[in-house]
Amino acid sequence: MKIALVTGANRGIGQQICADLAAKNIQVVLTSRDLQKGEAAAQIIRASQPQVQIVVQQLDVTSDESVNALHDFVLKTYGRLDILVNNGAILIDDDVSIFNLDIPRLQATLEANLYGPLRLCQAFIPLMQTNGYGRVVNVSSEMGQLSDMGVGTAAYRISKTALNSLTTIFAAEVGRGNIKINCCTPGWVRTDMGGPSAHKSVAEGADTPVWLATLPDDAPTGQFFADREIIAW
Numbered sequence: 001m002k003i004a005l006v007t008g009a010n011r012g013i014g015q016q017i018c019a020d021l022a023a024k025n026i027q028v029v030l031t032s033r034d035l036q037k038g039e040a041a042a043q044i045i046r047a048s049q050p051q052v053q054i055v056v057q058q059l060d061v062t063s064d065e066s067v068n069a070l071h072d073f074v075l076k077t078y079g080r081l082d083i084l085v086n087n088g089a090i091l092i093d094d095d096v097s098i099f100n101l102d103i104p105r106l107q108a109t110l111e112a113n114l115y116g117p118l119r120l121c122q123a124f125i126p127l128m129q130t131n132g133y134g135r136v137v138n139v140s141s142e143m144g145q146l147s148d149m150g151v152g153t154a155a156y157r158i159s160k161t162a163l164n165s166l167t168t169i170f171a172a173e174v175g176r177g178n179i180k181i182n183c184c185t186p187g188w189v190r191t192d193m194g195g196p197s198a199h200k201s202v203a204e205g206a207d208t209p210v211w212l213a214t215l216p217d218d219a220p221t222g223q224f225f226a227d228r229e230i231i232a233w
């Protein structure tokens with residue numbers, strides 16, 4: 001049974017990714033900043049799929065201690081990690097022009113959306129290398145797409161462009177083999193972040209991340225995906 005870890009999984013796309021991976025007979029480590037919220041999310045998944053294997057762990061991606069504790073748990077409990085989905089993120093500068101973007105807001109955004117995934121990749125990709133297998137999915141956004149950059153929400157855009165860069169650097173360092181490190185946009189999804197007017201359901205938003213998390217051995221690495229297709233950076 002493969003072992004998967006998903007960040008920011010107490011609601012939204014992360015919760016759905018956990019449900020979909022668990023339905024594929026994968027042992028899921030559902031992580032949440034607030035343990036009780038994580039347990040509640042896991043209970044909802046178990047209620048509709050009683051046979052699934054889900055454990056809940058506390059994780060704040062902005063905390064080295066929290067990431068280290070989770071690494072210890074995964075190592076002691078399973079001895080390996082097969083799938084890492086860096087899903088958790090914040091958007092705290094909706095429609096703020098870059099001319100008005102204050103540095104603390106950019107710093108807070110980078111802490112969660114960039115340094116968080118960096119911490120997780122640094123902690124868990126070496127474990128994947130030891131085991132010779134890994135799938136890393138960095139949930140990014142079309143708002144970080146350099147080739148189609150828009151205006152406003154600058155901190156979030158910068159964090160996602162940087163997350164794409166992080167993805168390609170890890171993929172280049174890891175090289176060819178059976179560790180696939182990719183990023184994707186889920187599209188505009190009806191969650192707390194996406195709002196009620198978004199085009200996609202949560203199930204549709206989780207589709208490409210889950211597909212990337214379960215890529216076959218001959219799949220690409222170091223790419224940016226939308227709707228299961230490679231897209232421009």
Ligand SMILES: NC(=O)c1ccc[n+]([C@@H]2O[C@H](COP(=O)([O-])OP(=O)(O)OC[C@H]3O[C@@H](n4cnc5c(N)ncnc54)[C@H](OP(=O)(O)O)[C@@H]3O)[C@@H](O)[C@H]2O)c1
Pocket residue numbers: 007008009010011012013014032033034037059060061062086087088089090112116139140141142185186187188189190191192193194195198
């Ligand atoms: N929804 C969209 O339209 C859309 C579009 C493009 C990309 N995305 C991306 O898709 C991913 C999921 O988004 P979503 O729409 O599901 O967002 P969401 O409903 O706002 O959920 C975000 C999740 O991230 C968690 N999180 C925030 N900061 C964290 C931290 N420091 N440590 C651990 N977890 C943290 C939140 O936990 P708390 O409950 O504790 O706050 C929550 O579980 C994000 O990476 C987002 O950027 C979403």
